[in-house]
Amino acid sequence: MKNTIRRILPSVQKPARYTGGEYNEIIKDPEQVRVRVAYCFPDTYEIGMSNLGMRILYGVMNEMDGVWCERVFAPWGDMEEAMREHNVPLWALESQSPVKDFDMIAFTIGYEMCYTNILNMLRLSDVPLHSKDRKGLKNIVFAGGVCAFNPEPLADFIDFFSLGEGEEITVEILSLYDRAKAQDWTKEQFLLEVSKIDGVYVPSFYEPVYNADGTISQIKRSNDAPAVVRKRIVEDLDSAYFPTKMIVPSTEIVHDRANLEVFRGCIRGCRFCQAGFSCRPVRRKSPEVLYKQAIETLEDSGHNEMTLSSLSTSDYRGLRDLTDALIPYCEQTKVNLSVPSLRADNFSKELMERLQSLRKSSLTFAPEAGTQRLRDVINKNLTEEEILSSCANAFSGGWNSVKLYFMLGLPTETDEDVLGIAELVYKVINTWKDCAVNKKRGLRVHVATAYFVPKPHTPFQWEAQISPEEYLRRCKLLKDHFYSKSIVYNYHTPAISRLEAVTARGDRRLGPVIENAMLNGARLDGWDEYFDESAWLKAFETCNLDPVFYTTRGFGEDEILPWDVIDVGVTKQFLLRERRQAYAEKVTPDCRHGCSGCGANALLQEVKCDA
């Protein structure tokens, strides 16, 4: 270990997150590799190591001959301070080499509130922030992840974006870079060639022109760049790379367990949900392959917990076969199997009972809205009856705590809808009174409301966000109608969600704002202990940009949207149709009850959509 790093470790919290050296970490001989990639996650080690996408791509890159991919995470505040004090630039965990020594710097971006972390990490690495200031092939910065589906706020800083699932495209990108480096290309030459890979978006080849009112009038293109860049997907998940030799962190992380992804895509179509639309089409993985990978992963990692993950695990067709095989294995090896996001159907109830013999999990519902009318608007096909009958089941089975998640500020929401939340909560309390087997321990109903953030590539992508004042008024209205001591009510503070709305639907004029906010000290914005709204408000003022343009204004249907250049599979016509359905308070059945023609099946050539 480098002396400089060793010396600052005693002064920081949880030093093990900065040292690497975990089980299954990949070490290669730097003399024997041709391309070194610093794979950065713009949040802490504990969050980043819980990210399955990062683990997959770490494996994919390191499987390549001549490539060594290493991990980099955002330092916590105390470490950042120590690094500055001792002049230690940001390093990668495996070799402890400074990030600026790497050929390529990759970011995985899953959350808008980590944009300042990206810039701060580049700054801590002594790498120029702006793409145009990084000359040559060294330190090519590229990024992927769900936030890349609106790449515009980061266009000034990232050389190119890799859109969609990374298993195949990352190999193509790195192979091209390998060739470019061997043949000593210029950066311009490399960007030109990389832009020809399907799924690659090079922002410098596009130039938005704005109208006087701030909307986009046209997007100028150069270098024969495609008008629309379509995201990449893996068609056959059974044969796709899956890392069964996962790094096992030596220090506790957020999701400290094995993670088995059972399928991709979602059949539900909740109209507020970005993942539900942008991760389509639905592709299944066979229970046989999953079972094999589960056993391999558990045996190799020594984990005593495994989660079956996806956007909606109850909708996995092979769930019965898979759990029939896995539960006996887990019981025998004392592995706790968790199945999050189960829906309130019959099979799930039976499954919950079987899992309960392993360990009691928590009971959580996300009705999102308080009235059936509003749940129809957002296409959340969860009825009050389903919620109450599941609660009745759980309460009679001994549960005495339930979590309920809602959003405030959804399109068409009225005070009646807000009060509908209170009514639903009281019905849950009454259900407990009727069904509880042991009332001595009392009931806890945790209610949480989030501030609705309209996201790109959803039917609500044009919607206005309500103002923070209005959001707080609705929170208070709700709070004033919670009389029972059983209710614990938490609501998100509006500042972060407002900023999230700005960055989610931002255009290139956000770039200077993000940079300014970072220079004003903004970083780790997703963490309450670090979030500093004033750093951002000052930045908006300096850059003469009004956040309202991206929040309460709403976007016109005929407006050119900043993310129109990105195609995630679902068509704009479909999203518009869904928006009309929302305003007509009409639900769209899930994909299994009839295809609604979202368009994402056009991404498939070898297989059919498995909705």
Add this chain to the structure above:
Amino acid sequence: MLRLLFEKTGRAVWISHLDLMRLFQRAFKRADLPLTHTQGFNPRPSVSIAMPLSVGVESKCELLDFELDGVCPGTDEICTRLNEKLVEGVRVLKVYAQGEKIKNLAYLQCTLQLVYDTAVPDDAICAIENLFAAPELLVVKKTKNGPVEQNIIPLIKSAKIARADAQTVTIDAMICCQNPSLNPMQMVAAIQRHIPDCAPNEVKCIRQEIYSINNEVFR
């Protein structure tokens, strides 16, 4: 109850005590050596480490007690299988079918390396020797009820001070490690407090060996 002796060096010294327990539990599982579990609402694998090691401290003499479920392989085989599944810096040196009672553990032999960026101050050796030769040496000990003054001299059986090179002083000490125990870093705290001119820029602490109340190597 089986016992193993392990060392913790290199990058692994930054792993905390709780994380190390978890790390061993997973290594046992990976090595297909199922641990017995505690009874109760939340069954936990039964491993325990004799003396928690502070983060950043290296050790060549850590003891971990464990119990295996079912057929028990030979001690050498357990050692080999675990080492195949452990991380860099954590290495099992030997496995014992039985161990001495922990209550007989009494002394720790440890080394403190004091590193000075420019050079070892001229009179540092002498000053440090005098410090530990005095009848009383007070340091501040953090306790649940707030900081208290503690005289550490009765807890130090011996301390040999030597200059290792132009920038390093080593202290080889034998100290009490149970009822009451002394954290060797308190010896550095004493230097920082009483002879600040001799305060080092960096300290490396190594646990070398542990001894029983009869002054024999403890296993």
